[in-house]
Amino acid sequence: QVQLVQSGAEVKKPGASVKVSCKASGYTFTSYDINWVRQATGQGLEWMGWMNPNSGNTGYAQKFQGRVTMTRSTSISTAYMELSSLRSEDTAVYYCARGPWDSTRMDVWGQGTTVTVSS
Amino acid sequence: QPVLTQPPSVSGAPGQRVTISCTGSSSNIGAAYDVHWYQQLPGTAPKLLIYGNNNRPSGVPDRFSGSKSGTSASLAITGLQAEDEADYYCQSYDSSLSYVVFGGGTRLTVL
Numbered sequence: 001q002v003q004l005v006q007s008g009a010e011v012k013k014p015g016a017s018v019k020v021s022c023k024a025s026g027y028t029f030t031s032y033d034i035n036w037v038r039q040a041t042g043q044g045l046e047w048m049g050w051m052n053p054n055s056g057n058t059g060y061a062q063k064f065q066g067r068v069t070m071t072r073s074t075s076i077s078t079a080y081m082e083l084s085s086l087r088s089e090d091t092a093v094y095y096c097a098r099g100p101w102d103s104t105r106m107d108v109w110g111q112g113t114t115v116t117v118s119s
Numbered sequence: 120q121p122v123l124t125q126p127p128s129v130s131g132a133p134g135q136r137v138t139i140s141c142t143g144s145s146s147n148i149g150a151a152y153d154v155h156w157y158q159q160l161p162g163t164a165p166k167l168l169i170y171g172n173n174n175r176p177s178g179v180p181d182r183f184s185g186s187k188s189g190t191s192a193s194l195a196i197t198g199l200q201a202e203d204e205a206d207y208y209c210q211s212y213d214s215s216l217s218y219v220v221f222g223g224g225t226r227l228t229v230l
Contacts, residue, residue, distance in 0.1 A: 046221065
């Protein structure tokens with residue numbers, strides 16, 4: 001079945017970087033975009049950016065420009081999101097979500113990765 | 120502050136009908152960009168509930184429906200069930216920001 005499986009929880013110190021992976025299975029990885037969305041505890045969903053796994057093209061929300069990098073490895077059908085210069089406000093659950101090229105909808109979601117930023 | 124505005128909470132008794140509004144502007148919903156809705160059960164990832172304003176993915180009961188008019192959209196749930204208790208989010212695209220935007224989310228309580 002179609003699924004996205006994300007890497008495990010991370011604990012990082014302020015100023016560090018974190019890299020979360022998202023492994024796709026059950027479909028052609030390069031045929032759908034990958035979005036990254038985060039959710040702080042008790043808060044709503046916040047879109048961070050997208051990547052086209054076929055071309056490697058990316059688009060980031062202004063808030064994260066300069067701090068986020070989205071990449072992929074097509075050989076292992078895996079997308080990555082790296083966030084640098086971490087601060088306590090970055091503590092959240094990070095989700096990857098698949099999206100068709102012709103739509104902004106996100107039809108398959110990963111299980112989420114908890115990133116905790118604490119000194 | 121979310122770009123799309125939703126009521127923080129709604130409630131209804133089993134069997135009743137509830138609606139959740141999502142208000143945007145001329146640069147997102149009013150600009151004819153599609154609205155999608157997600158259901159997030161406690162402790163789980165969001166799940167696509169309605170896409171393209173009023174379409175249900177396979178497996179979503181027809182108790183759930185979406186509509187859009189002008190700069191607003193709505194999610195309606197009929198025949199409310201206890202299992203519908205969750206957070207609901209609307210999502211669209213904003214041409215001024217050039218990125219995807221979400222509503223702040225609405226918590227549905229089944230009384």
